[in-house]
Amino acid sequence: MRSTITGLTAGLLAVSSGVAAQAASREAVEGWDSPPACVHINTDWRYTFVTNDCTSAYDVTVVYRDGTNVPCRLASPGDIISFPGYGTQGNKVLGVALCTTDGDT
Incomplete structure (x- = not known):
């Protein structure tokens, strides 16, 4: 159970940081x-x-x-x-x- 929660937490962190990076790059591209x-x-x-x-x-x-x-x-x-x-x-x-x-x- 603990490894599942740890894995899910790591996955959510990776997705959320990817979304932030995508938003930052979109702003730079679209101006x-x-x-x-x-x-x-x-x-x-x-x-x-x-x-x-x-x-x-x-x-x-x-x-x-x-x-x-x-x-x-x-x-x-x-x-x-x-x-x-x-x-x-x-x-x-x-x-x-x-x-x-x-x-x-």
């Missing part, structure tokens, strides 16, 4: 910058919510697998902003990205 950890994303088929739990405002957008382009929006501290979800066709939401709104100079 989008992730916001700090205090900006959270929650997705479902209809809506994607971005919550800013930071003390600073950030301009954010959502990145989709199929390249759907959604406007950059300002997320002030405490804001919850809605974006389109992944839809009934299963368009994957890859994450939230920092961007520049038209009002920024």
Whole structure:
């Protein structure tokens, strides 16, 4: 039993570190910058919510697998902003990205 748990733990660690490395390499390739950890994303088929739990405002957008382009929006501290979800066709939401709104100079 103990060897099974140890093996499962090692496997989960390997998978989770691989996912983190894949996310880091995706950001480098696609050129989008992730916001700090205090900006959270929650997705479902209809809506994607971005919550800013930071003390600073950030301009954010959502990145989709199929390249759907959604406007950059300002997320002030405490804001919850809605974006389109992944839809009934299963368009994957890859994450939230920092961007520049038209009002920024």
